[in-house]
Amino acid sequence: MDESDADFSTVKQHAADNDTLVQLKTDEYLLPGFIDLHVHAPQWPNAGVALDQPLNEWLDTYTFPLEAKYQDTAFAKRVYDDLVAELIGNGTTTALYFGTTHNPANSELAMACITHHQRGFIGKVAMDNPDQTPEYYRDASAQSAVADTESFIQQLTELNQTADIKQTPVITPRFVPSCTPESLKGLGELAKKYDLPVQSHCSESDWENGYALEHYHMRDAEVLDQYGLLTDKSVMAHGTLLNQSDLDTFKDRGVAIAHCPISNVYFGNAVLPVSKLLHQDVKVGLGTDLSGGYSPSLYQNIRQAVISSRMLHDGVNAELSPEERGTDNQPISAKNGFYLATVGGAKSLHLKTGQIKAGYLADLQVVKSPLRAFEDENMETVFEKIMYHASKSDIKRVYVQGTQAK
Numbered sequence: 001m002d003e004s005d006a007d008f009s010t011v012k013q014h015a016a017d018n019d020t021l022v023q024l025k026t027d028e029y030l031l032p033g034f035i036d037l038h039v040h041a042p043q044w045p046n047a048g049v050a051l052d053q054p055l056n057e058w059l060d061t062y063t064f065p066l067e068a069k070y071q072d073t074a075f076a077k078r079v080y081d082d083l084v085a086e087l088i089g090n091g092t093t094t095a096l097y098f099g100t101t102h103n104p105a106n107s108e109l110a111m112a113c114i115t116h117h118q119r120g121f122i123g124k125v126a127m128d129n130p131d132q133t134p135e136y137y138r139d140a141s142a143q144s145a146v147a148d149t150e151s152f153i154q155q156l157t158e159l160n161q162t163a164d165i166k167q168t169p170v171i172t173p174r175f176v177p178s179c180t181p182e183s184l185k186g187l188g189e190l191a192k193k194y195d196l197p198v199q200s201h202c203s204e205s206d207w208e209n210g211y212a213l214e215h216y217h218m219r220d221a222e223v224l225d226q227y228g229l230l231t232d233k234s235v236m237a238h239g240t241l242l243n244q245s246d247l248d249t250f251k252d253r254g255v256a257i258a259h260c261p262i263s264n265v266y267f268g269n270a271v272l273p274v275s276k277l278l279h280q281d282v283k284v285g286l287g288t289d290l291s292g293g294y295s296p297s298l299y300q301n302i303r304q305a306v307i308s309s310r311m312l313h314d315g316v317n318a319e320l321s322p323e324e325r326g327t328d329n330q331p332i333s334a335k336n337g338f339y340l341a342t343v344g345g346a347k348s349l350h351l352k353t354g355q356i357k358a359g360y361l362a363d364l365q366v367v368k369s370p371l372r373a374f375e376d377e378n379m380e381t382v383f384e385k386i387m388y389h390a391s392k393s394d395i396k397r398v399y400v401q402g403t404q405a406k
């Protein structure tokens with residue numbers, strides 16, 4: 001409702017009488033809550049660690065050993081509680097999470113989301129390929145990877161019965177190299193059987209892109225597609241090396257891309273051409289990719305998305321002439337970045353959030369202007385200063401589905 005509605009004053013007075021009227025101070029602004037489309041929850045203790053390693057070495061040396069520790073459910077509970085509070089604190093009202101292979105730990109993640117009142121989309125990670133995963137951290141077989149995924153779906157259904165904020169299970173093949181064809185097939189069938197979202201990584205690095213070509217003689221996207229894993233409920237992380245034919249498939253199937261601009265600087269081997277994708281009507285949202293990205297803040301990722309897009313457009317090699325140096329991908333603006341973190345994410349997950357509008361869920365953040373204004377500022381200026389400067393301490397309150405979470 002807004003001030004033009006006939007019963008606006010009555011509703012406002014009613015809220016005041018019941019002590020539920022929230023009024024913003026003059027330097028506070030109401031924004032939609034953010035949607036983080038790609039978080040590896042178990043990697044939170046490693047945020048910012050070893051980002052100078054190539055992706056496959058970083059996984060083997062730092063990431064798999066950490067994720068294996070979530071066999072200890074008490075450890076999982078401690079980390080997940082801290083992470084979800086941190087994301088809420090940064091204005092993230094919905095998050096699409098990779099868990100680990102361990103279902104008791106994955107349930108702890110769901111319980112942390114319920115406790116902190118965050119809308120979680122949570123996947124039990126499937127990774128059963130003995131050639132690409134360590135013995136100490138892998139699903140015992142394709143059958144058990146699929147069966148454990150199905151039992152996690154059931155566990156979440158049960159947890160949801162008493163939860164104020166529903167958690168959604170997500171089919172989660174880690175990525176093509178980690179999975180066998182049998183597990184990919186079984187997971188595609190589960191996605192169809194339960195009509196669930198799917199998440200994975202697709203064409204993130206030269207190494208990943210090359211793996212599918214070498215082992216399947218197909219592109220990464222074609223492998224996922226042949227197993228029914230590319231649907232209009234799929235969110236594929238990164239996609240920095242997708243080609244036009246992959247993008248046509250994404251558009252055709254309704255697949256969304258989780259753009260993770262900070263992580264891509266380290267592991268992406270290229271910059272995602274966001275403006276081209278938006279122009280082609282491919283769905284794109286924003287992800288932190290903890291801990292491939294070091295920051296839990298989508299504000300930081302909005303900034304990096306803008307910066308990376310400018311470097312993609314202008315180019316970086318001063319030895320080339322200006323004509324040869326860049327690409328024709330237009331830079332994106334802070335507004336475009338904000339769109340990715342709100343509307344783009346909401347469209348990717350089919351949620352009525354990301355906009356402050358009648359009929360939409362009240363997922364909101366109250367942000368205090370981070371910088372002093374020395375003269376009257378128009379809304380455009382206020383907005384850009386918030387996008388470039390807001391940090392956790394400026395986010396004063398967060399609401400998810402109308403309930404205060406921060």
Ligand SMILES: Nc1nc2[nH]cnc2c(=O)[nH]1
Pocket residue numbers: 040055059063174175201204263267289292
């Ligand atoms: N950035 C990133 N890429 C991956 N590809 C497979 N697993 C991962 C992961 O944990 N992080």
